[in-house]
Amino acid sequence: xxxxxxxxxxxxxxxxxxxxxVTKVLHDCDIEVLAGQTVAIVGKSGSGKSTFxxxxxGLDRPTSGRITLLGQDLAELDETSMARLRAENIGFVLQKDxxxxxxxxxxxxxxxxxMSGMRLSEALERAREALEEVGLGHRAGxxxxxxxxxxxxxxxxxxxxxxxxxxxxxxxxxxALDEENGLRVQELLRVKVKERGAxxxxxxxxxxxxxxxDVVATMSAGTFVMAGRVG
Ligand SMILES: Nc1ncnc2c1ncn2[C@@H]1O[C@H](COP(=O)(O)OP(=O)(O)O)[C@@H](O)[C@H]1O
Ligand SMILES: [Mg+2]
Numbered sequence: 001x002x003x004x005x006x007x008x009x010x011x012x013x014x015x016x017x018x019x020x021x022v023t024k025v026l027h028d029c030d031i032e033v034l035a036g037q038t039v040a041i042v043g044k045s046g047s048g049k050s051t052f053x054x055x056x057x058g059l060d061r062p063t064s065g066r067i068t069l070l071g072q073d074l075a076e077l078d079e080t081s082m083a084r085l086r087a088e089n090i091g092f093v094l095q096k097d098x099x100x101x102x103x104x105x106x107x108x109x110x111x112x113x114x115m116s117g118m119r120l121s122e123a124l125e126r127a128r129e130a131l132e133e134v135g136l137g138h139r140a141g142x143x144x145x146x147x148x149x150x151x152x153x154x155x156x157x158x159x160x161x162x163x164x165x166x167x168x169x170x171x172x173x174x175x176a177l178d179e180e181n182g183l184r185v186q187e188l189l190r191v192k193v194k195e196r197g198a199x200x201x202x203x204x205x206x207x208x209x210x211x212x213x214d215v216v217a218t219m220s221a222g223t224f225v226m227a228g229r230v231g
Contacts, residue, residue, distance in 0.1 A: 005068075006167050006199040007033040007056060012065030014051055025051045026062070027223045033167065038193065038200040040210035043219035049203045050171055052219070056201065057090055057169045058082045070166055087115045091160030091168040091198075093189065095175040098156035099144035105131060105155045106140040112163040130158040134188055150181030154188055161192040167199040168192075174209060186212070 014026040026048050033039050041049050054060035056067060058074055067074045070089060077085060091112075092098075099108045109127035114120060128140050134154040136147075144152055153173060160168050170189055174182035186209050193200040202213060210216050218225050 004035040005032060006035050006037075006070060007031070007201070008068045009052075009056060010066045012052065012055055012062045012067060014048075014055060014060070015063045025222050026055070027221075029065070029219075029222075029224055031056070031217060031224075033199045033201060035166070035199055036194070036197045037215065038190070038202060038213045039215045039217060040202045040204060040213035041217050041219060042204055042207065042210045045205065047219040048222040049219055051222075053169055053171050053201060053203050057092065058086050087112060088163070089166045091163065091165040093153070093156045093160045093168065093170040093173045095172040096149070096152075098159070099152055101144050104141050104143055105136060105147070108144070109155060109159045109162055112159060116163060127158075127162060130162045131155065134158045134192075148181070149177055150184060153177060153181070153185045157185065157189050157192055161196060161198070164196055165198060167201065169201050169203075171203040172205070173202070174204075174206060182206070182209075 009029060009031045012026055012029045013024070016023045016025060029052055031039065041052065043049050051060070055062045058069070069085065072085065074082065099105070100111070103111070106124055106127045109130050110123040113123035113126055128137065131137050131140050134157060136151060136154055136158070139147055139151060147155070173189060174185050177185060189200070190212055202209060204210055
């Protein structure tokens with residue numbers, strides 16, 4: 001592991017169910033993500049991308065294999081320590097429904113800061129600034145149900161990055177958007193992670209989105225079929 005390795009997975013497998021009903025979804029997956037690097041994981045629907053990302057980000061646990069995030073072996077963490085590691089070091093952008101519907105945009109973006117112990121007034125101030133940075137300063141008091149899909153995803157990017165996480169996971173972040181809004185969210189995510197020197201793992205079946213990454217890794221039937229550097 002080099003000094004700038006943020007995330008490393010070795011021989012990760014994930015099975016669901018047991019006995020005769022066991023489904024093997026991931027087989028022996030390896031990946032390494034360095035600080036400041038964006039890695040795209042591409043592959044057809046059902047190839048195991050989300051299952052792998054969920055293991056990498058500590059939302060799920062692999063059946064076998066080893067995942068190290070910031071030098072910490074995730075298998076050694078109980079649920080409380082894992083939750084703290086996620087809250088302090090990982091940003092998430094999902095395909096949709098990223099925002100809590102009963103919190104306004106500023107409160108949504110402030111949530112990771114509050115969970116990390118920042119005072120409410122300071123967190124809301126910082127959240128408003130983060131919304132300004134993604135062109136949504138005027139939407140700080142709006143409810144998620146009042147904004148467009150593109151605006152909600154831009155707010156989700158602001159929230160994912162507000163805590164200065166070491167790594168951001170984006171699982172199909174533009175999957176529910178039209179092309180114009182998808183491009184805008186994609187560019188925003190790229191700029192936000194780069195300016196913070198964060199690592200980023202983007203899961204996508206959109207090759208345009210993947211082409212902006214430093215490394216593209218292709219999954220098929222639960223395993224990596226090739227990995228290469230782009231450009
Ligand atoms: N909890 C689960 N139990 C059983 N099978 C699952 C579970 N989660 C995912 N799978 C299966 O794993 C395969 C990969 O799913 P997923 O990781 O969501 O793929 P992708 O994100 O590439 O579309 C699919 O066949 C899916 O049905
Ligand atoms: Mg998926």
